[in-house]
Amino acid sequence: MSKLLEVTGLTTRFRTERGAVMAVDDVSFDVDAGETLAIVGESGSGKSVTALSLMRLIPNPPGEITAGTVMFEGRDLLKLSDAEMQAVRGDRIAMIFQEPMTSLNPSLTVGLQVGEPVQLHRGATWKAALEKAGELLMRVRIPDAKARVDAYPHQFSGGMRQRAMIAMALACQPKLIIADEPTTALDVTVQSQILSLLKELTRETGAALILITHDLGVVARYADRVSVMYAGRVVETGTARDIYKRPQHPYTRGLMACVPRLDGALGSRLVPIEGQPPDLSRLPPGCAFAPRCVDVTDKCLLSRPVLEDVGGGHHKACFVPANAAAGVPAHA
Amino acid sequence: MRAYVIRRLLALIPTLFFASVIVFVTVRMIPGDIIDMMIAQNDISANAASRTQLEAALGLDQPMHIQYVRWIGKILFQGDFGSSLWQEQSVIEEILSRLPTTFQLGFMALCVALVVAVPVGVWSAIRQDTWGDYVGRSFSILMLAVPSFWLGTIVMVFPAIWWGWSPEVRFISFWQDPVGNMLQLAIPAVILGTSLSAITMRMTRTMMLEVLRQDYVRTAWAKGMNERTVVVRHALRNALIPVVTLIGLQAPILIGGTVIMEQIFVIPGMGLMLLEAVSRRDYPIITGVFLIVGVAVVLINLLVDLSYGLLDPKVRYR
Numbered sequence: 001m002s003k004l005l006e007v008t009g010l011t012t013r014f015r016t017e018r019g020a021v022m023a024v025d026d027v028s029f030d031v032d033a034g035e036t037l038a039i040v041g042e043s044g045s046g047k048s049v050t051a052l053s054l055m056r057l058i059p060n061p062p063g064e065i066t067a068g069t070v071m072f073e074g075r076d077l078l079k080l081s082d083a084e085m086q087a088v089r090g091d092r093i094a095m096i097f098q099e100p101m102t103s104l105n106p107s108l109t110v111g112l113q114v115g116e117p118v119q120l121h122r123g124a125t126w127k128a129a130l131e132k133a134g135e136l137l138m139r140v141r142i143p144d145a146k147a148r149v150d151a152y153p154h155q156f157s158g159g160m161r162q163r164a165m166i167a168m169a170l171a172c173q174p175k176l177i178i179a180d181e182p183t184t185a186l187d188v189t190v191q192s193q194i195l196s197l198l199k200e201l202t203r204e205t206g207a208a209l210i211l212i213t214h215d216l217g218v219v220a221r222y223a224d225r226v227s228v229m230y231a232g233r234v235v236e237t238g239t240a241r242d243i244y245k246r247p248q249h250p251y252t253r254g255l256m257a258c259v260p261r262l263d264g265a266l267g268s269r270l271v272p273i274e275g276q277p278p279d280l281s282r283l284p285p286g287c288a289f290a291p292r293c294v295d296v297t298d299k300c301l302l303s304r305p306v307l308e309d310v311g312g313g314h315h316k317a318c319f320v321p322a323n324a325a326a327g328v329p330a331h332a
Numbered sequence: 333m334r335a336y337v338i339r340r341l342l343a344l345i346p347t348l349f350f351a352s353v354i355v356f357v358t359v360r361m362i363p364g365d366i367i368d369m370m371i372a373q374n375d376i377s378a379n380a381a382s383r384t385q386l387e388a389a390l391g392l393d394q395p396m397h398i399q400y401v402r403w404i405g406k407i408l409f410q411g412d413f414g415s416s417l418w419q420e421q422s423v424i425e426e427i428l429s430r431l432p433t434t435f436q437l438g439f440m441a442l443c444v445a446l447v448v449a450v451p452v453g454v455w456s457a458i459r460q461d462t463w464g465d466y467v468g469r470s471f472s473i474l475m476l477a478v479p480s481f482w483l484g485t486i487v488m489v490f491p492a493i494w495w496g497w498s499p500e501v502r503f504i505s506f507w508q509d510p511v512g513n514m515l516q517l518a519i520p521a522v523i524l525g526t527s528l529s530a531i532t533m534r535m536t537r538t539m540m541l542e543v544l545r546q547d548y549v550r551t552a553w554a555k556g557m558n559e560r561t562v563v564v565r566h567a568l569r570n571a572l573i574p575v576v577t578l579i580g581l582q583a584p585i586l587i588g589g590t591v592i593m594e595q596i597f598v599i600p601g602m603g604l605m606l607l608e609a610v611s612r613r614d615y616p617i618i619t620g621v622f623l624i625v626g627v628a629v630v631l632i633n634l635l636v637d638l639s640y641g642l643l644d645p646k647v648r649y650r
Contacts, residue, residue, distance in 0.1 A: 055554055057550060057553055057554060082558075083558070086556045086557065086558055087556060088556065089553070089554055089555065089556035090554060090555035090556035090557075091556055094554070094555075095551075095554040097547060097550070097551060097554075099547050102546065102547040102548060103547045103548055103550075103551045104548055104551065105548040105551070105552070105566050105570070106548070106570065106644070106645070106646065107569045107570050107643065107644060107645060108565075108566070108569075113551075116555055116557075117555050117556065120555065120556060120557060120561075121556060152645040152646070154645070154646050165551075168551075168555070
């Protein structure tokens with residue numbers, strides 16, 4: 001059976017004052033129905049641009065998808081007309097954004113915004129759409145949901161707004177939900193509630209989830225598979241278990257070393273990755289991570305590694321064999 | 333909300349008090365005394381005795397503060413704005429008979445301004461840096477640069493030279509012939525409206541560009557809406573809030589514009605009355621018109637503030 005979503009060679013370029021920048025460079029991944037894929041990386045690694053590229057929401061100009069295919073339910077989304085793509089957005093694929101405070105329209109009621117996709121894609125009357133909105137708000141456990149249909153976003157807390165965004169995403173029972181750092185702007189206590197809710201509801205509806213995050217703790221708890229991005233490229237991909245137990249790429253190992261662990265040895269320090277994320281307009285000819293890599297070799301500086309299978313669907317883009325690496329030890 | 337309106341109306345009192353003092357004093361400081369003009373016009377042999385007689389008859393012999401108290405007292409307690417110093421006609425009756433025409437011209441100009449500014453501004457924003465945007469922006473710069481009195485004069489003069497046609501100068505009352513009246517006012521309204529639309533259009537464009545960058549507009553796109561729905565339902569309303577403020581601020585410019593248009597197109601509104609009164613130093617008419625204009629400007633701005641409540645749900649009047 002073919003995958004729900006198959007992204008191949010996706011490349012998104014931004015024109016900037018300092019020349020063209022490949023924000024997403026030859027990125028490939030796939031998602032099965034009902035599966036949760038986490039895309040992990042630092043700010044500027046291209047993970048959000050990847051998400052927006054799937055939805056074709058890259059502002060053009062300055063951005064442009066220059067290559068690749070995004071096969072979804074047997075169609076290449078990049079080849080659809082604007083009208084066809086509009087029929088996919090919000091109906092088959094829904095998106096949840098990072099900033100719940102600004103992602104809802106301040107001058108329209110929450111109910112209208114949550115029910116809007118039903119009215120738009122299902123041709124429902126506004127009355128029916130608002131009724132549906134009440135049900136959806138109840139489903140995301142907003143207290144007193146029926147009465148809150150007529151409330152405005154400023155009367156909601158951040159957590160409640162993100163719940164409303166989730167309700168909006170679920171409105172048409174999409175096959176795929178893309179959540180772009182859905183909890184980054186929220187209080188720590190609310191974060192896990194929101195993610196658990198999201199996970200639970202996607203399980204109920206059978207929707208697949210692409211979870212974009214920089215939080216490896218989130219990955220371990222919620223993802224089935226993980227793609228790690230660095231400087232616009234996927235550098236490692238595998239099951240969440242493999243990535244967590246046997247990280248192959250020095251960057252992934254570096255990220256792991258930054259995460260506090262309950263089972264870590266007492267007194268062990270968190271090790272930050274030295275250096276800064278690279279300037280995408282001045283990438284080195286070799287591996288983009290080489291300047292910061294503890295295992296760097298001459299070969300890394302000259303040519304760019306591509307993803308290779310290291311067994312069991314686990315891929316990495318690195319020349320240095322994991323067992324030969326001297327760098328940060330993996331948590332095993 | 334009601335308490336808010338009452339409070340705003342009470343705030344009218346100090347505003348109008350200061351405005352009335354300023355107007356009352358300044359008109360009396362305009363060079364050229366009304367007594368001199370009357371004497372010159374009526375060819376009375378000007379001796380000191382007839383001067384004082386005339387001054388006393390018109391009540392202008394009193395100190396200015398006494399004159400002011402008399403004038404304002406009559407307005408407050410009897411609703412009497414006095415009479416013209418030249419013709420004995422009641423100022424308030426004259427104003428009320430002319431006010432609807434001025435109001436109509438101003439309202440038509442405002443409609444023209446909005447009908448031009450909002451669609452052009454929105455179009456310029458959603459098609460930023462295309463030829464349509466350039467045309468829209470060039471038009472607005474042009475209208476900013478061209479004074480409406482010049483445009484009005486051109487429209488009066490050149491059609492007459494080229495085609496022997498000129499706008500009707502005999503005023504057609506709305507009650508006699510509504511269509512003819514609207515057509516007559518259409519030319520000055522369009523001239524005034526387009527010149528007002530320039531700033532409004534630029535404001536609409538700027539705000540629209542700003543709003544289109546907002547996260548909630550991206551959310552709207554992500555829901556699968558087409559461009560029209562995104563723009564009309566999700567962007568326009570938020571973009572219009574500052575535009576509404578601007579319209580309120582433009583109210584005095586609009587009223588000033590109608591004065592000029594009434595003069596050029598010979599429309600018997602308040603503006604024409606004011607200009608005639610100023611040239612004849614008819615103090616009660618000048619001060620009366622200014623007082624009414626002051627009330628109008630404050631009320632327009634109150635309406636603008638109240639309309640925020642319709643556009644922005646965060647605004648609650650207390």
